[in-house]
Structures are given as structure tokens and as C-alpha cells.
Amino acid sequence: MANKKASPGKFVNAMFGGAQRRREQYAANEDMGQKMTDWEERKMVNPYAGVKNPYENLENVHEDAQVNLQQAEFQKEQSQQSMANIMQGMQGAAGGSGVAGLAQVLANQGVKNAQQSAVSIGQQEQQNQLRSTSESGRLAQQRVEGEQKRDLMVREGDRMVEQYDMKKEEAMLDYSMQRKNASDQAIADAQATVDSFVSGAVNAGISAAIPTP
Amino acid sequence: MSDKKIKKYFENMPYGDDAKSSEIHGQQNQQVINQLITKLVQQYDALWNSGNKEGSGQINSLIKSIARQLDNLRELKKEFAIAYGGGVGGKNLFSNYTDLNWDRIFWGEGGRITFTDQYEIILTVLDPFGKEISKKIEDVTENWVIKGTEEADYMNYHQDLIKQGQTAVKHPDFDIDWAVDNLLINNDAWKIFVSDKIGGVYFLQEWMAANEEALMSGQIADDMLHPDSFDPNNDTRLHKHYADRLKMAFDPSYMTIKDGNTSSSNVGGRTTMAAPAKEQPKEQVQGPLSAADNRVPDIKK
Numbered sequence: 001m002a003n004k005k006a007s008p009g010k011f012v013n014a015m016f017g018g019a020q021r022r023r024e025q026y027a028a029n030e031d032m033g034q035k036m037t038d039w040e041e042r043k044m045v046n047p048y049a050g051v052k053n054p055y056e057n058l059e060n061v062h063e064d065a066q067v068n069l070q071q072a073e074f075q076k077e078q079s080q081q082s083m084a085n086i087m088q089g090m091q092g093a094a095g096g097s098g099v100a101g102l103a104q105v106l107a108n109q110g111v112k113n114a115q116q117s118a119v120s121i122g123q124q125e126q127q128n129q130l131r132s133t134s135e136s137g138r139l140a141q142q143r144v145e146g147e148q149k150r151d152l153m154v155r156e157g158d159r160m161v162e163q164y165d166m167k168k169e170e171a172m173l174d175y176s177m178q179r180k181n182a183s184d185q186a187i188a189d190a191q192a193t194v195d196s197f198v199s200g201a202v203n204a205g206i207s208a209a210i211p212t213p
Numbered sequence: 214m215s216d217k218k219i220k221k222y223f224e225n226m227p228y229g230d231d232a233k234s235s236e237i238h239g240q241q242n243q244q245v246i247n248q249l250i251t252k253l254v255q256q257y258d259a260l261w262n263s264g265n266k267e268g269s270g271q272i273n274s275l276i277k278s279i280a281r282q283l284d285n286l287r288e289l290k291k292e293f294a295i296a297y298g299g300g301v302g303g304k305n306l307f308s309n310y311t312d313l314n315w316d317r318i319f320w321g322e323g324g325r326i327t328f329t330d331q332y333e334i335i336l337t338v339l340d341p342f343g344k345e346i347s348k349k350i351e352d353v354t355e356n357w358v359i360k361g362t363e364e365a366d367y368m369n370y371h372q373d374l375i376k377q378g379q380t381a382v383k384h385p386d387f388d389i390d391w392a393v394d395n396l397l398i399n400n401d402a403w404k405i406f407v408s409d410k411i412g413g414v415y416f417l418q419e420w421m422a423a424n425e426e427a428l429m430s431g432q433i434a435d436d437m438l439h440p441d442s443f444d445p446n447n448d449t450r451l452h453k454h455y456a457d458r459l460k461m462a463f464d465p466s467y468m469t470i471k472d473g474n475t476s477s478s479n480v481g482g483r484t485t486m487a488a489p490a491k492e493q494p495k496e497q498v499q500g501p502l503s504a505a506d507n508r509v510p511d512i513k514k
Binding site for chain 1: 309310311312313407408409410415417418421422425428429431434435436437438439440441442
């Protein structure tokens with residue numbers, strides 16, 4: 001606020017403090033400018049950008065399930081035992097209709113427990129198929145849900161970036177207005193002090209020159 | 214139903230030749246059939262009484278059609294019983310190739326008879342895996358393979374070749390490969406040769422034993438394990454086995470000579486049966502057969 005009353009002390013301050021104020025103002029402006037540049041250059045990055053759906057490439061562990069042929073316990077005759085050993089060892093081919101057909105014929109040939117083996121293989125095939133189908137469904141649901149979550153996170157990140165940019169612009173506008181006001185005010189104050197002293201001095205001179213009746 | 218149970222069932226079957234075709238599949242099925250026929254007869258009566266001869270004629274045809282289907286089914290049951298060795302000490306004529314899981318259940322009164330909208334009979338059983346399997350009457354015998362004279366025919370060749378092998382002839386008087394090919398292919402007899410005991414030997418078990426390592430290491434693909442994969446129209450494994458057996462009947466050292474084993478080459482076999490690729494020009498031998506005829510030249514020299 002302008003000082004309306006003339007004062008020699010304030011005048012002196014107004015006359016001789018200018019350089020110091022300008023230095024301070026300059027330094028403040030420098031500092032402020034640097035910080036502002038840094039701030040302007042700092043961009044917020046969407047923290048969720050590139051988030052991957054963790055369920056995207058999950059494999060169905062039941063897809064290649066094998067039939068366990070070890071349930072077939074063949075004993076007794078040597079040839080039957082030999083057939084049993086082979087059947088037990090046929091893990092690579094187990095699970096298909098070929099080995100089931102083979103087991104069926106062996107069962108018809110009376111190979112001990114081959115029928116049980118054929119039934120067991122058939123049941124395991126069915127169970128494997130059921131598990132595989134069920135697991136496929138579960139994984140598909142997980143993939144969809146995971147994709148939805150990932151999409152929501154990325155959108156949330158975009159929203160955060162947008163909000164940050166808007167706040168930054170608001171704050172920068174605020175600062176620039178405050179700065180402008182402050183510098184305007186300082187100059188106006190100094191001018192008012194000088195004006196007030198000059199007008200006080202003039203008034204005093206006039207009063208002294210005109211004799212009192 | 215197990216083999217024992219179905220045999221016991223046929224031994225004690227409470228139906229004779231005069232049994233109705235609707236009663237031989239169990240009480241529950243008989244009720245289903247009777248209910249349907251009763252309903253149709255009522256409809257027939259109503260249409261006849263109302264003077265609708267055309268409608269009543271159609272119903273009459275339907276009833277006769279159902280009766281015919283049931284008669285066919287009865288004949289199939291008889292055929293199955295005979296082929297399965299019904300009665301005490303009967304011989305099962307079904308080839309091991311035939312999957313009789315459905316038949317054992319249905320013909321032992323464990324199945325269910327239903328009708329389609331067109332009044333066609335559907336026969337359903339619950340298989341050992343808990344799955345329902347339905348068949349129409351015309352599908353029942355689709356996979357039946359009944360043994361005939363295949364084993365006897367093959368063994369006749371075998372005996373004949375053994376006899377010929379005892380003589381001085383150097384070649385059998387027929388082409389073994391051609392004979393085996395005909396035996397396997399005629400009437401799809403290969404299904405029997407794959408699955409049944411021929412001359413005391415199960416081909417499938419022999420093949421499995423010979424290929425044990427490959428089977429256990431999974432080198433043989435699943436589709437090559439199925440009995441159908443041995444169809445001689447597409448595959449030579451079956452032919453080779455049976456042809457080799459006949460060749461060995463004529464020449465006991467055929468296989469070892471073929472495999473390049475010279476140590477047993479003069480046991481009594483004939484070099485003429487050996488693989489042509491391993492034969493080398495022989496010295497001319499004068500006079501009757503000598504041991505030199507049976508000797509395979511040492512190809513390492």
C-alpha cells in the first residue's frame with residue numbers, strides 16, 4: 001500500500017534501496033525461471049503404460065495330460081507280464097484312441113487285467129478331456145478379466161497424467177500472476193513513496209514562501 | 214456285463230423259441246413296447262370306428278413295422294447267442310477284434326429300448342465309462358467279426374509248406390506272398406489275423422514283444438497302435454508276419470539267413486528263401502543237393 005505521509009527516511013530508502021531490490025528481484029527471477037523450466041520440462045508418464053495381462057499366455061496344463069497306464073497290473077504268465085510291461089511303458093502313446101483300441105483287443109485275448117486297463121484308459125481319457133475343457137474355460141475367463149483390469153489401469157494412468165498436467169498449468173498461471181502482481185506492486189510502492197515525498201516538500205516550500213497574514 | 218455273466222445268462226435264458234419278440238429284452242422294455250402298442254391299437258380302434266380307414270390303415274402299418282423290427286431284433290439275439298457260444302461248453306466265434314462291450318450289456322437284458330418319432334427302435338446301453346451308447350437295429354452287427362475258416366486255411370498252407378520243406382524242392386509250389394495277401398484281404402479276414410490266435414500265436418502280442426523298445430519309448434505313434442492300422446490295404450506289418458511264418462515253415466533258417474546270420478545257414482534252410490539282395494553268385498553244383506546249397510556266401514570277404 002502506498003505511503004501517503006512524506007517521510008525523509010522512507011524516501012532515502014526508496015531512493016537508495018532500488019539496486020538491492022532489483023538484484024533480489026533478478027536473483028528471484030533467475031531462480032524461479034530455472035525451476036519453472038525444470039517443472040515445465042518434467043512430464044508425467046502413465047505409470048500403468050505397458051502393463052501386461054498376466055493371464056494372457058497361460059497354458060492349459062491339462063491339455064497334454066497323459067493316461068497313467070500303471071493302474072494296469074498284469075501278473076501271472078510271462079507273456080502277459082511282458083505285455084503288461086509294454087503297456088505300462090507306453091507313456092508316449094497313452095491317451096489316444098489307438099492305445100485304447102490295442103488294450104481292448106488285448107483284453108479280448110484274455111490278457112489279464114487288460115479290460116481293466118482299457119476301461120481305466122477310457123475313463124482317464126474322459127477325465128483328461130473334461131479337465132482340459134474346464135481348464136480352458138477358466139483360463140479364457142482369467143484372460144478376459146485380466147485384460148479388463150489391464151485396460152482399466154492404463155486408462156486410470158492416462159487420467160492421472162491429464163490431471164497432473166492440468167494442475168501444473170493452473171499452478172504456473174497462479175505463480176506468474178502472483179509474480180506480476182508483486183513486481184507491479186513493488187514499483188508502484190516505490191513510485192508512491194517518491195511522489196508523496198516530492199509533493200510534501202513542494203507543499204512545505206509553498207507554505208514557507210507565502211507569509212502568514 | 215462280464216464274459217462269465219453273459220455266458221451264464223445264455224445258459225439259463227428263460228425264453229424258448231416260442232417267446233414273444235417283445236419279451237426277450239427284459240420286463241422294463243416289454244412294458245415300454247406294450248404301452249406303445251396299446252396306445253397305437255386304441256388309436257386304430259378310434260379311427261376305425263369313426264370310419265377313417267386311411268388313418269386306421271396307417272396305424273396298422275406302424276404296428277406291423279414295429280413287430281417286424283422286434284422280430285429282427287430277436288433274430289439278432291439268437292445270432293449273438295450262437296456266435297458267443299451260448300450253452301454249455303460253446304465256442305465263442307466272435308473275433309477278438311470285435312468290441313462286445315455294448316452287446317454283452319444289451320443282449321443280457323441290460324439295455325433300454327426306446328422309439329423315435331418315426332417309430333424306429335433305438336437300443337441304448339450305459340457303457341463302462343458311464344456314457345450312453347445308442348444304436349439302431351441295422352447298426353448292431355456293423356462291427357461284428359465272426360471267425361470262419363481263416364485259421365484252418367492258413368494252417369493248411371503252413372502244414373503244406375512244412376511237408377514241402379522236407380523234400381528236395383527248392384521252391385514252394387505256390388507264391389507265399391500272393392497266398393497270404395489273398396488270405397488277409399478276402400472278407401476282411403485281416404481283422405481276425407490281427408486279433409486272434411492263429412496256430413497258437415497272437416500276432417499282436419508277437420508284434421508288441423518285437424517292438425517293445427519302440428513302443429515304450431513312444432516312437433510308434435498312437436494311430437499306428439490301433440488294430441485298424443494293420444489293415445493290409447494300407448500297411449505291410451501283418452503281411453510280413455504271416456508271410457515270414459510260412460517262409461520259415463518251408464525253410465526254418467529263412468529268418469536268420471535273411472538277417473545275415475551265416476552261422477545257421479546250413480542248418481537245413483534254403484538260400485532261395487533268403488533275401489535276394491544278400492545272395493551272391495554261387496558255384497555251379499553238379500548232382501544232387503549238397504550242404505553248399507544252403508550256405509550263404511560271406512559278404513565280408
